[in-house]
Amino acid sequence: MYNFDKIVNRKNTNCYKWDSLTAKYEGVDDIIPMGIADMDFEVCTEIEQAFKERIKHPVYGYSLDVNKELAPIIYDRYKKKGYDIKLDDIVIGTGVVYIINLIIRTFTKVGDKIVLPTPYYTPFGTVIENNDRIILPCKMKLVDGIYKMDLESIENQIDEKTTMFIFCNPHNPTGRIFDEEEMLEVVDFCQRHNLLIISDEIHSDFTLTKSFQPIININEFAKNNTFTVSSCTKTYNLAGLKVAFCFISNPQLRELYSKAAKHTGLGSVNVFGIEAIKATYLKGQQWEKEMLEYIKENRDYVLDFFAEKLPNIKVNPSEGTYVLWIDFTKSGKNVEEIQNILINECKVELNDGRIYGGYVGFGRMNIALPRCCLIEACDRIYSVFK
Ligand SMILES: Cc1ncc(COP(=O)(O)O)c(C=O)c1O
Known part of the structure; x- marks a missing residue:
């Protein structure tokens, strides 16, 4: 069994998802980034092993x-x-x-x-x-x-x-x-x-x-x-x-x-x-199988959470991908301000719907992260939008 619950500290690895936050949102700490589409999971051991094997030969021509x-x-x-x-x-x-x-x-x-x-x-x-x-x-x-x-x-x-x-x-x-x-x-x-x-x-x-x-x-x-x-x-x-x-x-x-x-x-x-x-x-098949199961559970968690607790925020029931398209336009907040509210009040970063062709009041949530972080992000959104 692979452990997708494990929290991997990606800060200071020059990674866009985590290391761009300070510059983008000056003065706001502790944001959970759920924007750019990479995962916060470790790669499978088989891949790590393959890289280690290749590194044994010291020429990369x-x-x-x-x-x-x-x-x-x-x-x-x-x-x-x-x-x-x-x-x-x-x-x-x-x-x-x-x-x-x-x-x-x-x-x-x-x-x-x-x-x-x-x-x-x-x-x-x-x-x-x-x-x-x-x-x-x-x-x-x-x-x-x-x-x-x-x-x-x-x-x-x-x-x-x-x-x-x-x-x-x-x-x-x-x-x-x-x-x-x-x-x-x-x-x-x-x-x-x-x-x-x-x-x-x-x-x-x-x-x-x-x-x-x-x-x-x-x-x-x-x-x-x-x-x-x-x-x-x-x-x-x-x-x-x-x-x-x-x-x-x-x-x-x-x-x-x-x-x-x-x-x-x-x-x-x-x-x-x-x-x-x-x-x-x-x-990599076994890792892939388990990762997919984990993503499905994350998806179901978010869909159930919003349907039950924040029914005015519509989470699109995705059939594929590890992103969820969310409509905040009926959330009761000013649609122009959704991204600011998410960042400054919820401290959760979604990709702003505007960058997908002008969808004001929408956001894209990346759910490829450990469950406890996902739960924390949903709770933070709930505490502000309830
Ligand atoms: C639909 C789609 N195409 C392409 C990419 C990126 O592919 P690459 O990094 O190989 O350019 C992404 C990444 O999120 C994607 O969602």
Whole structure:
């Protein structure tokens, strides 16, 4: 049994989650950070062991063809998850966001519009805009408390400059795992408008309440027009290692991507990233299973807590991911002030809903932390919002 209750002191390790608090919130001490999406859990012993083994050799030079070594391991893992891929479809890279950035730069032009369902994972918006492309927001609608795509709402905004769709499943920040039927609608929409699809599936191991299906399995169009991006880093808490991969089934797209990756140096990864993929996918299953159980219990704790004690604050019942999307707009407090209240009065940091496409009065809570800290955070919120 792994111990997810253990409190790991991450302060003074140059970690964003804990070590940015002082500068961001001067004068406010003792904040529980539940913002940026990494976990406060120790990595599994198998990974630690793999790194120790690698360290025994004192040279960390350039690696030989990483794809050759890692692709079969990734292939086995994703085949088991039901992905309709071939070994050759896999390309390794330095982080999901870097890969997405490169895809946007390679396959769209300056001034192109990229469809982005909102709320959205902040870096999607940043990479679109930093590359002088335009976000075409597609606001998801709440149907019986569940976030659904609303593609009709943007139908008349699509023009010849609209060239790409960024899909994220499981969805950050809402935690949705999209059904086959919903994915078919997305794929049909993209086919009708001739859009390439980026599908960020980095959270696909976090199947909390239902199973997950990759979008490439939907049909031939999806398979031939999708870049599926994923990594082991979210599941195994290794975000700082910067390693990821992409599945590109269409050989023409893959060739263009690989050429661009080579030109920018994005085609190789650091030696510990290599060890990480091997150790996680070959030896990490037990840790992953127990971690998922722990996250599910954390999720249920928060949902039950708010439903019972703070029913005016709506916690979205996430189906996947380890983040919870929370609506404070009916909490009775000034919506503009929610983040200030959370920081200064509750001393709990959530990511502000504004950074997900302008959701004032919303927050995203990262629940990958020891239960006692989660309970303390909920109690603190209760004491101020009750
Ligand atoms: C949807 C999504 N994509 C990508 C990332 C980050 O991936 P990377 O660190 O490999 O760029 C995250 C991290 O939270 C995420 O939630």
